[in-house]
Amino acid sequence: MNNNESTALGIIAGSLVGAAVGILFAPYKGSKTRQIIADEAVLAKEKLETELASAKDIIAKTTIDLKDRVVSSTETKQQTLEEQVNALAHDASHKADDVINTLEKKLTELKLKNKKLQKTS
Structure with missing residues (x-):
């Protein structure tokens, strides 16, 4: 017999002995258990x-x-984004006013130069 067969036989024998001892020494009848x-x-x-x-x-x-x-965080970030967009729009509005004022000054200067040129011709 090799080791595997001996081991298998030992497991089977141990199981049978354990079951028999369990039945003999069980504290209750099978139905109660x-x-x-x-x-x-x-x-x-x-x-x-x-x-x-x-x-x-x-x-x-x-x-x-x-x-x-998540909702609270999203609302906070949305408010922050809206504030940033409003600030950019405000800044852009001021920049546009500055550009318009500069262009109006240049236009006035060009009109004056044009008048002078027309008088000399």
């Missing part, structure tokens, strides 16, 4: 359902909190 196992399974199921419901509540609250923070 099965009932205890069934009751424990029901309790475990109920506990798992309770914990799952609690986890769902935590996830829902966390999701709502995260959504609120």
